[in-house]
Amino acid sequence: MYGLIGRMLAVDGRREELLTTLLEGSAPMPGCRSYVIARDPGSDNGIWISEVWDSREQHKASLHLAHVQATIAKARPMIAGFAERFETEPKGGIGI
Structure with a gap:
């Protein structure tokens, strides 16, 4: 994963x-x-996004889906930037 x-x-x-x-x-x-979007309680502008995919390739392919492209285009003017990014190797858990 x-x-x-x-x-x-x-x-x-x-x-x-x-x-x-x-x-x-x-x-x-x-x-x-899993795709979870959350407010960062320590920042007025922060948003955390947590994702779990079957593979890195499926994540990459999702960026080309029409609804994802439309959401990115609509959201872009509201995004000031990206503060942190972590890649992980999930091994399991609830809801995965």
């Missing part, structure tokens, strides 16, 4: 709008076992 945990930063004052956009754009993706 392939895991990705990233901290995204919203443009000042647009975190809730960005969260809504990301959540509304979420849809089933081949190979995606």
Whole structure:
């Protein structure tokens, strides 16, 4: 399995709008076992995104899906940047 945990930063004052956009754009993706979007309680602009995939290749392929491309395009003006990014190798757990 392939895991990705990233901290995204919203443009000042647009975190809730960005969260809504990301959540509304979420849809089933081949190979995606878990996709969690969360507020960073320690930051007014921070968002954590945690993902678990069957493989790194399936994650990469998901970036080309039409609904993912549309969500990225809609969210881009609300994204100030990316603060942190961690790749993991999940071994199992609840809901995986």
